[in-house]
Amino acid sequence: MTAKRVAYLEFDHNAASEPQSVSARCAGEWTVRGVALVEPHLAALVSTGAGNIVIDVSAISALDTAGAWLLHRTSQTLERRGATVRLSGTRPEFDTLLHLVATRAEMAEPVKPVKVGFLEDVGLQSWRSLNSLSGMLAFIGESAVAFLRSLIQPRRIRWRPILHNLQTAGFEALPITGLLSFLMGVVIAYQGADQLQRFGANIFIADLVGLAMLRELSPLLTAIIVAGRSGSAYAAQIGTMKISEEIDALRTIGVGPQELLVQPKILALIIALPLLTVYADIAGVLGGMIMASSMLDISYGVFLDRLEEALSLSSFLTGVIKAPVFAVIIALVGCFQGFQVSGSADSVGRQTTVSVVQSIFLVIVADAIFSVIFNWLDL
Amino acid sequence: MNATTKQRPDSADVIDIRDLHTRFGKAVVHEDVSLTVRPGEIFSLVGGSGCGKSTLLRAIIMLLQPVSGSIRVFGQEVIGLNDESALPLRRRWGVMFERGALFSSMTVAENVAMVLHEHTHLNAALINEVVALKIALTGLPADAGAKYPNELSGGMRKRAALARAIALDPELLFLDEPTAGLDPLSASGIDELVKSLRDVLGLTIMMVTHDLDLLWRTADRVAVLDKGHILGIGSMNELSKMDHPLVREYFYGPRGRAAREQTWKKK
Numbered sequence: 001m002t003a004k005r006v007a008y009l010e011f012d013h014n015a016a017s018e019p020q021s022v023s024a025r026c027a028g029e030w031t032v033r034g035v036a037l038v039e040p041h042l043a044a045l046v047s048t049g050a051g052n053i054v055i056d057v058s059a060i061s062a063l064d065t066a067g068a069w070l071l072h073r074t075s076q077t078l079e080r081r082g083a084t085v086r087l088s089g090t091r092p093e094f095d096t097l098l099h100l101v102a103t104r105a106e107m108a109e110p111v112k113p114v115k116v117g118f119l120e121d122v123g124l125q126s127w128r129s130l131n132s133l134s135g136m137l138a139f140i141g142e143s144a145v146a147f148l149r150s151l152i153q154p155r156r157i158r159w160r161p162i163l164h165n166l167q168t169a170g171f172e173a174l175p176i177t178g179l180l181s182f183l184m185g186v187v188i189a190y191q192g193a194d195q196l197q198r199f200g201a202n203i204f205i206a207d208l209v210g211l212a213m214l215r216e217l218s219p220l221l222t223a224i225i226v227a228g229r230s231g232s233a234y235a236a237q238i239g240t241m242k243i244s245e246e247i248d249a250l251r252t253i254g255v256g257p258q259e260l261l262v263q264p265k266i267l268a269l270i271i272a273l274p275l276l277t278v279y280a281d282i283a284g285v286l287g288g289m290i291m292a293s294s295m296l297d298i299s300y301g302v303f304l305d306r307l308e309e310a311l312s313l314s315s316f317l318t319g320v321i322k323a324p325v326f327a328v329i330i331a332l333v334g335c336f337q338g339f340q341v342s343g344s345a346d347s348v349g350r351q352t353t354v355s356v357v358q359s360i361f362l363v364i365v366a367d368a369i370f371s372v373i374f375n376w377l378d379l
Numbered sequence: 380m381n382a383t384t385k386q387r388p389d390s391a392d393v394i395d396i397r398d399l400h401t402r403f404g405k406a407v408v409h410e411d412v413s414l415t416v417r418p419g420e421i422f423s424l425v426g427g428s429g430c431g432k433s434t435l436l437r438a439i440i441m442l443l444q445p446v447s448g449s450i451r452v453f454g455q456e457v458i459g460l461n462d463e464s465a466l467p468l469r470r471r472w473g474v475m476f477e478r479g480a481l482f483s484s485m486t487v488a489e490n491v492a493m494v495l496h497e498h499t500h501l502n503a504a505l506i507n508e509v510v511a512l513k514i515a516l517t518g519l520p521a522d523a524g525a526k527y528p529n530e531l532s533g534g535m536r537k538r539a540a541l542a543r544a545i546a547l548d549p550e551l552l553f554l555d556e557p558t559a560g561l562d563p564l565s566a567s568g569i570d571e572l573v574k575s576l577r578d579v580l581g582l583t584i585m586m587v588t589h590d591l592d593l594l595w596r597t598a599d600r601v602a603v604l605d606k607g608h609i610l611g612i613g614s615m616n617e618l619s620k621m622d623h624p625l626v627r628e629y630f631y632g633p634r635g636r637a638a639r640e641q642t643w644k645k646k
Contacts, residue, residue, distance in 0.1 A: 032509070032548050033470075036500035064548035065516065065580065066501070066509050073508065093581070100579050101512065108511035109521035111488040243483075243529075343529035344483035 007034040007060075007067065009041045021052040027059035030067025042074045046081075053078055058089025068094075068101040132340065139336045143266065146258040161264035162271075169230040169265075170272030174279065177225055181218055181280035185287025188212055193295045202296045206306035209288030214311065214319045218280035220367055223326035226273060227359040231334035234265055235355035238338025239348040247339075262335045269327035277323040281316070314379050322370050326363050333359040392451075393418050393551055393583045394439060399448035401434055401607075408434045409445070410607045421577055421584045421597050425629070426604035432587040433477070435604070436555055439585070440474055441465055452551070470498055472551040473544035477559060479536040481528040487514065487539040488524035494546040510546075517542045518568055534565035538572075545576065552576065554586035558593050570596045591630075603629065 008027040024045060028034060045053075055075065060067070075085040090098070116124070150156045192208045238261055241247050247257050285307065292298040337355035341347045394416035401409040408431040416422040424432040437443040439450055441457050450457050455468060481490050491510045495501060501509070514524050517538040528536055537557065544552060557573065558566040574597050576582050588594060594601060595615055603610040603618060603626050611621050619630045 032495070032499050032501070036502075039502065039505055065512060065545075066505075066548065069509055069512050070505075096579050100516075100575070104512060104515040107521060108508070108515035109524075110507040110511040111486070111524040114525075343527055346484035 005029050005031075005034055006036075007031075007038045009038045009045075011041075011045070021054070023054040023056060025056045025059060026071075027061075029062040030060050030070065031062050031064045032066035034062075035067050035070055039070065042070060046074060046077050051083060053083050053085045054088055055085065056088045057094060058091075060094070063094055063097060065097070065101060068097045069105070072098060072101050072105060135340065136336055139339070140332060142258055143262055143332060143335075146256065146263055147266075150259075150263065156259065157267070158260060158264055161260065162268045165265050165268030166272055168233075169226060169269055170276060173226060173229055173272075173276060176229070177222055177276050177280050178283040180225065181213070181221055181283040182287040184217055184221060185209055185213055185284035185289075186291050188217075188284075189288040189291035190295070193291065197296065202292075202298060203302070203306050205288065205292045205296055205298060206303050207310040209285060209292070210307050210311050211315055213284035213288070214281050214315050216319070216367075218284050219277050219319045219322045219326065220363070222273060222276045222280045222323070223330065223363045224360055226269070226276065226327075227330045227334075227363060228356055230265075230269070231330045231359045232352050232356050234331065234334030235337040235341075235352045236348055237261075238335055239341030239351055242339065242341050243343070243345075243348065257339075262331070265335060266328060266331040269331045270324045273327035273330075274320050274323040277320055281319065318370075318374055318379050322367065325366055325370075329362045329366060330359045333362065391418065392416060393453060394422075394585065395449075395451040395454075396435075396439070397449045397451075399435070399438065399450065400446040401431065401438055401443070402446050407607055409438075412448070412604075412607070412609055414602050414609060414612060416583060416585055418583055419577065419581060420599040421573065421586070423594055423598040423601045424585070424587045424604055425589070425594065425601055430604045431607055432604055433555055436553055436585070436587050440472070440553060441469075470547060471549055472553060473547065473549035474553045475537070475540045475544040475555065475557060477555040479528065479540040481536060481539055481543065483528050486525055486527055487519070487531070487542070490528070490539065491543045491546045494543060498547055510542075513542045513546055514539070516545070518572060534561045534568075537561065537565075537569065541569075541572070545580075545582075548580065550581075550583060552582050552584045554584065554588075556588055556590075557586060558588065558590040563592075566590065566593065567596075569593070573597050 006028055007030045010025045010027070012023045012025065022045070026038075030038075055071065057063075057071070071087070075087070078085045087098075189205055189209050192205055193202075196202055196204055196208070238247070238257075241261075247261075250257050250260060289300055289303050292303050293300060334355045337351040337358070340354075341351045392415040394414075396415070397413050399409050399412040400407070412435065424435060426432050434443065438445050439452065439457070441460065445458060448458070452468060453471060457465070457468065460468070481487070482493070485493065488507075488510050491513055492506050495506045495509060499506075511521065511524060515521065519535060519538045519542065523531065523535060523539065528539065531539060537560075541554075541557070544554075554573070558569050561569065570593050573584060573586070573593075577584055577597075586593075586598075598615060600612060600614055601618055602612045603623075605625055610623050610626055611618055613621075615630075618626060621627070
């Protein structure tokens with residue numbers, strides 16, 4: 001059955017009667033599914049054909065636009081090469097189709113693939129990076145202005161979205177932040193215990209876990225979790241809203257997207273991230289404490305006594321003070337990348353990825369800067 | 380109208396729906412819907428918003444599972460058909476969605492070419508040419524092929540969606556609201572297009588529409604749906620003579636009358 005559903009083409013070079021005459025007999029189904037095989041033969045006809053060419057289409061059982069296009073293209077190119085082409089045996093329904101294809105073909109113009117050279121590509125990428133940088137600066141400026149405005153007029157602050165964001169970015173992140181931080185505490189104690197035991201300095205496990213978690217690890221860990229959870233969500237949400245013209249709709253209603261979408265997110269994260277960091281501090285120390293008691297036989301009471309001596313208020317504050325800065329970075333980058341989305345579904349995915357990568361990168365850079373500053377200040 | 384149906388054997392009908400029941404949760408969408416679409420005709424579903432027109436279309440193209448009943452397309456039962464056995468059927472029809480549903484990350488030409496690449500063995504150059512021809516067939520300018528869907532106006536997007544729907548030269552074409560959201564000029568362009576597709580390519584067309592102008596100009600037969608029931612099936616002339624209050628309201632409301640008069644003038 002499949003054999004019947006393809007197009008056929010037979011040549012008859014009747015050299016005896018007329019030296020320069022070819023007749024081609026078409027048969028079978030000249031449809032989009034059937035013509036793939038005859039196309040090379042038609043190309044051969046085009047390259048060799050000259051003189052009088054008769055294309056007999058009477059045996060074609062089905063013809064669609066693809067088949068009609070092939071016939072049209074073949075006879076057109078042949079004629080341009082100086083041959084005379086005649087279609088014989090056409091039926092009325094073929095005629096209308098061929099006529100339609102012929103008239104429409106004048107308007108048709110295949111899309112030429114655009115090739116981008118290496119230099120052009122480098123230029124384009126640099127241009128985009130520069131654009132994105134200036135866009136980011138403009139966005140930071142806009143956010144700052146919106147923030148100042150709401151400081152002057154506190155009634156403009158939208159509490160409902162802030163509370164909603166506090167719940168999704170803060171409260172709902174509690175389980176994962178707690179668990180990961182707890183495990184981090186366990187891991188540090190586990191790694192440290194072995195080393196400390198060698199020097200008989202078991203009790204310093206409290207110093208190790210306490211300082212590492214409070215000063216460095218829990219702010220960083222929390223920021224990375226929140227960047228992955230909420231920063232990406234911000235980018236995807238705003239990006240999708242942009243595609244479906246919801247952002248434009250907000251503007252026409254007279255509600256600034258900054259005011260409704262960006263600011264609540266920044267404010268909510270500024271509140272949520274320090275709280276999550278404190279929570280992560282507790283969970284991490286708890287993990288270290290349990291590990292210390294099970295591996296080094298340090299009771300909870302002894303551990304906590306030592307912890308009190310080891311930690312000063314400044315070691316707690318140096319950790320927590322970073323959190324609002326990280327929060328601003330994550331929220332700004334997430335929202336900015338959301339606004340960078342244009343047009344396609346692809347773009348949402350791309351900007352979401354960029355938002356997570358960029359915010360984690362910037363968080364770590366900021367953390368390094370904090371370390372340097374704290375070092376100067378002898379904290 | 381039943382006389383002709385009886386003369387034909389059932390298998391000749393392109394679409395044959397019997398006693399269809401559809402439900403969304405507890406909400407009944409269709410109750411005992413039966414209709415047939417004959418080869419080469421332009422069949423239209425009409426009715427108020429939410430009467431289940433688009434749902435019926437989605438059931439036929441296997442995007443939705445009805446509760447009971449039978450839907451035969453080209454003589455084959457589609458309810459409960461698995462993806463593999465549905466493929467040959469899916470290649471024989473094209474669907475144009477209400478909002479175009481063009482793939483946003485591809486250009487218009489790539490959207491159309493994608494279907495050809497998936498289902499035919501044509502070489503890339505020929506596919507490019509066929510794509511350009513399809514784009515021209517729908518009346519889009521040649522430079523539209525290189526554009527992305529979000530760069531097109533609503534009317535052009537509809538045409539691009541139509542170009543993708545006819546990429547494989549289907550025997551059956553489903554159009555969901557082909558003229559919704561278009562200016563009158565573009566809409567009447569679509570009218571002509573639908574007609575010429577049927578006349579030249581010999582397509583069977585099933586469409587869902589609110590557009591009375593489109594109905595008067597193109598539809599051979601129309602089914603009026605209301606609250607999950609079919610109120611009547613027939614040509615526009617037959618339906619406009621029906622006594623059912625809803626049908627009368629539909630055809631003799633201010634807009635219905637205007638559309639009808641316009642057609643009379645043309646005739």
